[in-house]
Structure formats: structure tokens, C-alpha cells
Amino acid sequence: MQRVVLITGASGGIGSAVARRLAKEGASLVLAARRPDVLEALAEECRGLGAEAVAVPTDVSDKAGVDALYAEVAARFERLDVVINAAGLGILKSIQSLSEDDLDRQLAVNLKGTFLSCQAAIPVMSRQESGGHIFNIPGILGQHPMALGAAYCASKYAVVGMTKAMALDLKRTSIKFTLLYLGGVSTPFWDNAGLRVQRDKMLTPEIAADAIAFALSVPAPGVPNEIVIQPDSHQFV
Numbered sequence: 001m002q003r004v005v006l007i008t009g010a011s012g013g014i015g016s017a018v019a020r021r022l023a024k025e026g027a028s029l030v031l032a033a034r035r036p037d038v039l040e041a042l043a044e045e046c047r048g049l050g051a052e053a054v055a056v057p058t059d060v061s062d063k064a065g066v067d068a069l070y071a072e073v074a075a076r077f078e079r080l081d082v083v084i085n086a087a088g089l090g091i092l093k094s095i096q097s098l099s100e101d102d103l104d105r106q107l108a109v110n111l112k113g114t115f116l117s118c119q120a121a122i123p124v125m126s127r128q129e130s131g132g133h134i135f136n137i138p139g140i141l142g143q144h145p146m147a148l149g150a151a152y153c154a155s156k157y158a159v160v161g162m163t164k165a166m167a168l169d170l171k172r173t174s175i176k177f178t179l180l181y182l183g184g185v186s187t188p189f190w191d192n193a194g195l196r197v198q199r200d201k202m203l204t205p206e207i208a209a210d211a212i213a214f215a216l217s218v219p220a221p222g223v224p225n226e227i228v229i230q231p232d233s234h235q236f237v
Contacts, residue, residue: 002052003216004077006030006069008060008117009087011038013187014137017205018084018212023051025213030073032058033087060087060113070120079128083121084135084212085114092148103151110155111162118166122175131174133223135212136163140183140230144237167225176223178215182208183230183237201233 005022009015010031019029023046031046031053033039039055046053054076058069073080089109091102114136125132141149142156160179167177184202207229215224230237 003027003081004030004073004079005082005084006032006073006080006117006121007084007086008032008058008113009085010055011035011042012086012088013205014182014185014208015084015086016042017209018086019046019053020049021206021209021213023049023053027051027082028077029053030069030076031055032060032069034059060085060117061108063116066113066116066120070124074124080121080124080132081128081130082133082135082216083117084137085117086135086137087113087117088137088139090152092152093150094148095150098151103154106151106155107158110152111158114159115162118163122166122170125175126170126173129174131176133176133178133216134163135178135180135215137180137182137208138163139185140181140228140237142179143181143228178212178224179226180208180211181226181228182211183234201231203229203231 005027007015007019010019011033019031019042029046029051031039031043036057039057043053043055056069056072059065089106091106118134121134136159138156138159141153142160145153163177163179182203185205185208187205211227211229218224
């Protein structure tokens, strides 16, 4: 049976790499992001790779939008095997420079968006004998703080705690959770970050896609709960 996979933040670097990787494996894809033109182009590319792919423009911080997204999944496929919550927003500023709006925006996308997506996925997956698999991506800043990352780290640390608590709530179901702690990934996130970074020494989005494909390949009852991948220049940091 082909997996039905929902990817939020699908138009971003990690989300699009995962979409292409799973398209090649024959998954049926529901792609969600805020940019309709980029999203539809990705869906068309995935269809060219042999996958069924539908683009659903969505703001994950809006509950009505997330509910509409999951209603579209139910109408088209009547099942949902995998959710990859790759939507994210990064604002890197010193604590003195952060505004209340900066904090609200970080929490709305990174934390609330992940919460809304997981909460909508759980009833669907709970009804399935096979359960489902939810991937949340706090990144390495969900484990280790960074200067200028007060708001961003707050949102990502919160995703970690929320995910682990959800797993405990659902331990009697067949729903799996995997947290991905990825070191710096060379994506458009860094284009306007205002930091000097060595993009050539970062992880590629394809490495993130490989990690997700690996986690999906582990036979039951095994589940990689946490995966940490760092560039070789930042081992154990």
C-alpha cells in the first residue's frame, strides 16, 4: 500500500527535499505551505517523479486553515500514514532587540502550527489499525541554545517537550513520533538571517530527507524516537 504523507512547510528547503525523496518511493503526497505558486510547482515536479501529489495552500498557525487541510486529506485519501511538520519561521535577534511580535510570530508558526497539525492528525491515525508516524523538526536549537536565538530556541524547546508529552498521552496507540535534531542545514532560512555562516559546511536538505526515509524504513515495533545529525565540524555540539 502506498503511504499517504502530509508535509507542512513543503515549499521550504527541507520540506521540498523530503517531498522529492518520498515521491521517488511512490508515496501519495499532500503538500502544504503558504506560497501557492511555489507549492504547485513542487507538486507538479513530484507528479513528474511518478507520485500522486496535491498542493493545499495553508497557514499552519491558523486553526481553520489546518482543519481545512486535514479535511482535504480525508476527502482525497481517507487515511493518513505520515505527517512531517517542516513548517518553521526563524527570527534571530538579541534579547534586547526582540519585540513581542517577534516572539508571537515564532510561537505561532513553530509551536502552535506543530500543535495544530499534530492534534488534527491524531484522530485520523488513531482510527487506523496501522496507526501513523509523526515527524517534528526542532533542529539542533531544540537541544542547544545559540546567541540571538532566544525566541527561536523557546519555540523549538517547546516543540520537544510537547512531542514527548504527546507520545506519553498516546502510548497505547500505534502512533509513532520522531524528533529530528538537525544541525545547520543549508536552506533559504540563512539568506536573510544576518549572520555570517559557512553554507558549504552545513548539512544539505537531502540529508534531512534521508533521515526521514531511514526512520520510515525501520520495521515495527521499532521507532527512532530521536535522530541527531550534525555537520562533521560540529560533532556533539
